[in-house]
Amino acid sequence: MTVLPDILRRRATEQPEGTAYIFLGEDGEEKTSITFAGLDARARSVAAELSRHCEPGDRALLIFPQSLDFIVAYFACLYAQVVAVPVNPPRRTRIQDATRSIIADCEPAVVLTVSGMAALGSTVESAHRIAVDEVPGGDFAPVPCTAETLAFLQYTSGSTAEPKGVMVSHGNLMANEEMIRRAFGHDERSTVVGWAPFFHDQGLIGNVLQPLYAGATAILMTPAAFIRRPLSWLTTISRYRAHTSGGPNFAFDACVAAAARGVPELDLSSWRVAFNGAEPIRAETLRRFADTFGPYGFDEKAMYPCYGLAEATLIVSGSGKGRGPRTIEADVTELRRGRLVEAAGGRTIAGSGVVLPGEDVRIVDPATHEPCAEGEIGEIRVAGDHVTQGYWKRPEAAEFTGSHLRTGDLGALLDGELYVVGRLKDLIIIRGRNFYPQDIEHTAQQAHPALRPGGCAAFSVPGAAGEKLVVVAEIRREYRHEADTPALAGTIRAAVLREHEVSAGDVLLARVNQLSRTSSGKIRRAAARKRYLESGFDV
Known part of the structure; x- marks a missing residue:
């Protein structure tokens, strides 16, 4: 070949x-x-x-x-x-x-x-x-x-x-x-x-x-x-009449935040594929970006949510050129039961596109390995020529055993769209209900301007009455000496309880850079949980 x-x-x-x-x-x-x-x-x-x-x-x-x-x-x-x-x-x-x-x-x-x-x-x-x-x-x-x-x-x-x-x-x-x-x-x-x-x-x-x-x-x-300078990205797209460009969800948020301070002369009408992937995709991010840069020629149908992982080389699903993103208002109660059911006024979840030609994507119950029904949340598994050969020096890696790659990601297929809702290893289960840490982290970070964007970790630990929810949130440097920490912790507790109907057993307000991150900036929740149980945080 x-x-x-x-x-x-x-x-x-x-x-x-x-x-x-x-x-x-x-x-x-x-x-x-x-x-x-x-x-x-x-x-x-x-x-x-x-x-x-x-x-x-x-x-x-x-x-x-x-x-x-x-x-x-x-x-x-x-x-x-x-x-x-x-x-x-x-x-x-x-x-x-x-x-x-x-x-x-x-x-x-x-x-x-x-x-x-x-x-x-x-x-x-x-x-x-x-x-x-x-x-x-x-x-x-x-x-x-x-x-x-x-x-x-x-x-x-x-x-x-x-x-x-x-x-x-x-x-x-x-x-x-x-x-x-x-x-x-x-x-x-x-x-x-x-x-x-x-x-x-x-x-x-x-x-x-x-x-x-x-x-x-x-x-x-x-x-x-x-x-x-986030807007230098958009200036480059405009200058070179780019067809394709993209990045993780935070990149689009960064551009919207920078636009509040003024937007240079832009013409984004050439931008046909604005791919958004590599981290959870937020529906409000897609909407805000399209609203902010629509006056500068950006077509909201160019927004291209997608999903992939290194074990499948890169891409697994994509929204379709010119189609634009799809979202669903999901019933919160059913979501905690592991099902994606549309309900007006529910939690808005952005889709990650459709399965691409040349591959087979299935949603499988991670415990029984049985296929999930339409709309049921399970582990995303992938087969195709793009699925890689395994991990170096790890021939028995569980992810690569069987006919399909076990991605470790949780999602559902509904009307042909793939919705990615979290990581299997990070899933929080309290009293039989499922909670996705990125949703709790998002709620916590939105609770007060003193909290650092992208600086929050939610996980569970054993407690006296079962699993206990822990939230660790980093405080922005400029707020470190003025924040009323008990009140701030209470604000986070109230926001999480109101939005997710679960009580946070412990809320820690940490100094900047206490949370361990990967080279791409993702919070390492497992490392945060380990530190909490062993040495604790500088709070």
Whole structure:
């Protein structure tokens, strides 16, 4: 079968001067760019250097800032049949604990980086270090591979456990890239704008590999540029007439918040696929974004909720180009019983799109493994060529046993739409009723402006009369000395009781950054629960 290295070689031959990637600096101006032929030539030079220090199948750790050098290194690994392992770049010269776990797990033979970061590779004593930006020109004949050949290891973010290396084959990549191309309606004219980190599946597979697969141009920003100035993302979409761009739900909220301080001149009428995924999708976020940016040409039907996970390469479901999002008002009582039933005035839940061609998605009772009926909430399970080969060094992983991937996510299918409601491991069960922690966290965070957005964890622990609900909420720095903490805790209790009809057994108001997060910013609820039971929080 045709694999991604074949596609790059073909584009380098047929579209040598076609622009593959344009990279923007922190100021939004073009910093560097590369053609298909230029990428092919640089990747072959680095592949030649790689082949001098490792064998096909060896692992190469990719430690890079957000840059075109990362993309060169990644394709060099594909050419040399070396297994790329992208990791979170160090912060202030410190290697994160999660990265150290990844290094110990994958045992890299080589560290690929840039000259300014080369010294940080010393954390891998046994690995040879190659500064990609210093490799001289050279030629290399790509090592032939098949659909089953391992392409790279995509380490999970570790929101419920330690990071695990998802083994993504060339066949997995090709299957999922084709699913994305068809679902998003991409062709060679479909400019893509992205800022997500390259060491995450959304940034790598969606923003870097998908444009090359489709023959389109990618305009790439740094995550830091977006975080500092969220509207620079929309300015870039407007400037380059992007067809596709997206991010997690918080990114759309950040733009709405920034718009309150003023909106620059924008024309978002070219934006046809505004994908929203990687974290729970909020219906109010979709509505607020469409209302705020509709006057600037944004079409609410371009909003594209989707669902995916690294174990399925990337995408599993999507709303459909031009269809817009679907929402349901769900009966709260039935939701706690594990059923999705429409009821006026119920809790609004956003759908994550429809099942895509080439896969089989089922909702299964996680205890009995029996299929769930329409509207019943169970574990989402997925089968298809995009489902990956398992976890590195974990051949008996439960997620990959059986005919379908066990995602660990809870959801329901209703009228063809997939609704994702939570994580199986995070589900809170109190007196026989189901509560989804992200819903309780959302309610708590909305209870008072002193609480930090995205800084809340809800979980249960054993109590004297059964499971007890615990809510840990971080207080914004500017409120730390003025907040009336007993009153604030009472406000949270009242909001949770009013909205969810459950009492919080313990509410802790913590200092900023007390809650452990993954590299993508997700709260690690299991780690929060462990800390609560063992050492406690600085409150």
